[in-house]
Amino acid sequence: NANDGSFASVPQDDRDAPSPSGRPERSEGAGTLGAEIDISALPLSEELKEVCAERGWDAAELAVSGGEDYELLVTLAPEALEAAREAVGGRLYVIGRIVEGGDGIRWIGGNKEYKGFTHF
16 A cells, blocks of 8 residues: 555565566466566666676676676555655666566567576
């Protein structure tokens, strides 16, 4: 409920998400969920982009699968977005959406299937 300050669900750092399976958790008996992630919407620093360009690396791939802390990821109801953005001082980026009937992660705007980070 955006009025009581509880905006987010599934908070995690980006070492944990997007997960390799790309399947957000959902209660038993509910339909399958997936995620659509817009690669161009990832908040990549100019320094990261520059270093990656110099070395021929993919900055988006490092951001979603490198295993280092980069940003926190949360899921929000669309109607809670502005209140959540205000609560964190404006630094909140929409990089995708959760979709019904999904099968893992669909990467939009990328030229490959990114894996996410696997701890073990």
